Structures are given as C-alpha cells and as structure tokens.
Amino acid sequence: MSERFRVSKAVAQRLEDLGVSLEAVLRRAGLPVDTFDQERVLLTTDELFAFYRSLEDLADDPGFGLNLGTVDRLERYDPIAIAAIYARSFRDALQRIARYKQITCPEAVHLTERGDECKVQFEWLRAEEDEPGLLIDACFAWVVGIGRRGTAHAIQPKRVTFKRAESERELFERHFGCPVEFGARQNLLVFQRKDLDREFVTHNADLLAMVAPQLEAELAQQRKQRTVVEQVKAALKKALAGQRPELRAVARELGVSTRTLQRRLTGERVTFQQLIGEARHELARHYLQHSALELSETAYLLGYEDANSFFRAFHQWEGTSPGAWRAQIARRTPARARPTSGLTRRA
Secondary structure (H helix, E strand, O other), X not given: OXXXXXXXXXXXXXXXXXXXXXXXXXXXXXXXXXXXXXXXEEEOHHHHHHHHHHHHHHXXXXXXXXXXXXXXOHHHXXXXXXXXXXXXXXXXXXXXXXXXHHHHXXXXXXXXXXXOEEEEEEEEOOOOOOOOHHHHHHHHHHHHHHHHHHOOOOOOOOEEEOOOOOOOHHHHXXXXXXXXXXXXXXXXXXXXXXXXXXXXXXXXXXXXXXXXXXXXXXXXXXXXXXXXXXXXHHHHHHHOOOOOOOHHHHHHHHOOOHHHHHHHHHHOOOOHHHHHHHHHHHHHHHHHHHXXXXXXXXXXXXXXXXHHHHHHHHHHHHOOOHHHHHHHHHHHOOHHHOOOOOOOOOO
C-alpha cells in the first residue's frame, strides 16, 4: 500500500469547475503552490488533511464536499472510478473501489455485509486525528454518485451517519435521499444489501478489460515489493470482518495456490494462524485508538464469534482489558485527536 496519497489532477479541475482558487487552498494549507504541476501529486496524510481543511475554510459552504464528490463528467473520473462505472453491479463496483484504493494511498475502504445491510467506511490508515468533514462528504457523495450513475439513479442509501455535530441536516438528507444521523460513533454510508446486486446499465466488458488489467498490474507490482508476511496480513485485515479467513481464500486473493502460499510461509518460519493473531492484534489497537466502536462491534470486525474470546485474546497481547487499554491511550492522546464518542447513539 502506498505511503502517500496519489491525488488525481482531476481534483484541481473540479475546484476550477466550482469556482475555487487552487492556489489559495494550497497556500492556506502550507503546501507549495506548484503541487499540482508535478507529474505525480503525492501527499502525506497530514498534507491531505491540511488541504481539505483549507478547502473547508475557504469554501465556507456546508454542501461543498457533496458538490466536490458528485462528478457528472466522465472525463473528470480517475481510473478507479472508471473501473467502478464499467463494473457489472453495484457490489462489483464497491469491491473494485476497495481493491484498487490500495494502489494509490494509505487508505482502506471497508465493506461490511451484515443482516440486510452493507456498511461502507473509509479509513485513513496513517491518520493521527479525525479526518476533515468535507473529505468524508466528498467520499460519500462520490460512492453514491457512482452507484446512481451505474444504476440510472436506482441506488439510494438506507442511512448515513456522521461523527460530527449536527449541521444542515435537511441539506444532507436531500442529497442522499435518506435519514442522516449526526453525533454517531462512526462515519458510515449504509446501503440495503439487496441493492448491491443491482446491475449497472453502464457495464462495459470491453472497456473494463482495458482499464482493469492496468490497475491489477499496479496492484501486483506493489505486492511484489512487500514480504509475503506483509501481503498475507494486509489480505487478512480486509477479510476479517465477521469471519475467520481461510488459507485458500487468502491465497486466491494473492493470486497464488494454497500450496505455494503455505510453502512461502514455512520459508518465513511463520504459520497462518500466527498471522491471523498478528493481524487481529494490529487491527484491535487501531480500532480502540482511532474509533469509538463498542467492544462487541470491535470483536465482530476482528472475526471473533463473541466478545469474551476477544477479551481473552487482547489480555494475552497487552496484559490488560480492551477497555482499560483504550482509557490509558485516551489519557495520553490530545483531545482534538480522539474519536467522537457519539454518547449513546448507535451507528
């Protein structure tokens, strides 16, 4: 996974479309004014957040993020969005977005299907503080826009939840066409699970066959640069939610046979079960530090059948309970970097 965000130059074009000075945004964010003149625009997480906070301040429009993320002109789409638009269905589009995002940035798109719902969540993996609200708005509007364009406007979220305080509820409910909750524990875009099977009228197998192989080649090249242990743990972190991944599923994700993957792990003197434990441990620390998820939900996202199994495992890792560890971290974390609790509301 890339250490920096590869920002599409289409962002500069979108700002021009919306009448915002790119130079003013860059100056306010403390970034070089020629940032978008480079062949590749690469920003750290802190720089990306500074850019969007600067944009938030200068735009002074609560709906600006929604406008930024709603892209009507195909020439403004980046390769990932194009691959999503040409996908077979909304599920296929979401899975491609989650898969190919690994190429361009230290960001993960989590898709969690549970019951009759599918939750979509963006995670900035190297973030030390909460992501800017405008960035969340743009990401959610972008996903909904792809779904609506692909299905000829048949897609509508079931609900949207934001961690931030309530503001312009009517504006957001009108845009998304569903109830919007503020002061929640997580920023979530929630769809009805059945909507994921909606076919895309924009599906084009020939054009997808031109775009997808290049993205797959970039993904494969990136994976070659990582050790097999890093590759397996990355695959496990994507697959853990609500289940216990199997070796053959991870091997399939990495494009090798089960026997080949097992042989490589043996060569690294590590077992698949060890890596499941390490992936769970790393994810547990991340969730406890950077989200306000309830412990039972954290256990589910780590693939445990019940919370007690998670508690026992965490005590073995850290020598204390998850709740106590989270409280200890909170005491050492600056207030502005802590996740919003959302009080008693549930996402």
